[in-house]
Amino acid sequence: MKLTVVGCSGSYPGPDSSASCYLLEHEHEGRTWRLVLDLGNGSLGQLQRYCDPRDIDGIAISHLHPDHCIDLTSFLVLAKYHPDGPYALVPVFAPAGASEYISAAGGPGGEPPVDALQVVPWEQEPVAEVGPFRVVAYRVDHPVVAFGLRVEAGGHVVAYSGDTGPTPALTELAQDADLFLCEASFVESSDNPPNLHLTGADAGRCSVEARVKHLLVTHIPAWTDAVEVEADVKSAWSGRYDVVRPGDVFEL
Ligand SMILES: [Zn+2]
Ligand SMILES: [Zn+2]
Structure with a gap:
């Protein structure tokens, strides 16, 4: 499996990155298969640096906050109206309500995306x-x-936290993962609200519990000090890690 970080800015697009989007590619039966995890603000533009969006086989959405899904509305335009002809129907796995969300983004009378996206x-x-x-x-x-999301292909595992506060589910989904893309939106030095996001230390603790092989710290908002987040990670995790940036590639 090959993971490309398309966009990794937390909560909103930053000056150096679009919001969340990750491209997974895997060779199988004579061709490259492509799965996209999240399609946040601005990421559809950046995604075109790494593949033709027509070649995307599926899209998996963690949740319906705009920084994780709003570019589905732009993908729909591309898929329906491309001058070379419409795309084949693309499966989109997402929380319930995604179809209505995409329709609503089209304004009053916005049509459901059924002819381009199989939600x-x-x-x-x-x-x-x-x-x-x-x-x-x-x-x-x-x-x-x-x-x-826990993604398996070719005997490898890529785990992705989406957005979350600390929860046992995170340890479960990341168990023994080869790559663990884990959000770290908060810093330990702040008084953080519960049930919302993780700190770098939370990401580190979860990586220890889940025995992940390589932690990829992501979803740091532009308003947050990434150096402090990294220090928090190191306070709880002594294993392999990277603070990801757009364009980073990790191959398994
Ligand atoms: Zn987010
Ligand atoms: Zn969110």
Whole structure:
């Protein structure tokens, strides 16, 4: 599996990165399969640096905050109106309500995306199969319905926290992961609200419990000091880690 960090700015796009988006690629039966995790503000533009969006086989959305899903509305335009012809129907796995959310973004009278996107609620199908990828969604702890994702392909595991406060589900979904993309939006020195986000130390503690092989710290908002987040990570985790940036590639 190959992971490309398309966008990793937490909560809103920053000056150096779009909001959350990660591209997973895997060679299988003679071609490259592509799965996108989240499609936050501005990420569809950046995604075109790494692949033709027509070649995306599936999209998995962690939750319906705009920094994780709003560019589905732009993807829909591309998929329906590209001058070379419409895209094949793309499966989109997302929390219930995603279809209505995309329609509402089209304004009053906005049409449902049914002719371009096959939206499947995680609540209905918590396990998704896209070619060689198997994705399992775990309910995590965030003010809206949110899922962390465990992706398996080719005998490797990439785990993704989405947005969450500390929860046992996170340890479960990250168990023995080769790569653990874990959010760290908060710093330990602040008085943080509960049930919302993690600090770098939370991400580190969870990585210890889950015995992950490589922690990828992500979703640091532009208003947060990334140096402090990294210091928090190191206070709880002595294993391999990176604070990710757009364009970073990790191959398994
Ligand atoms: Zn977020
Ligand atoms: Zn969120």
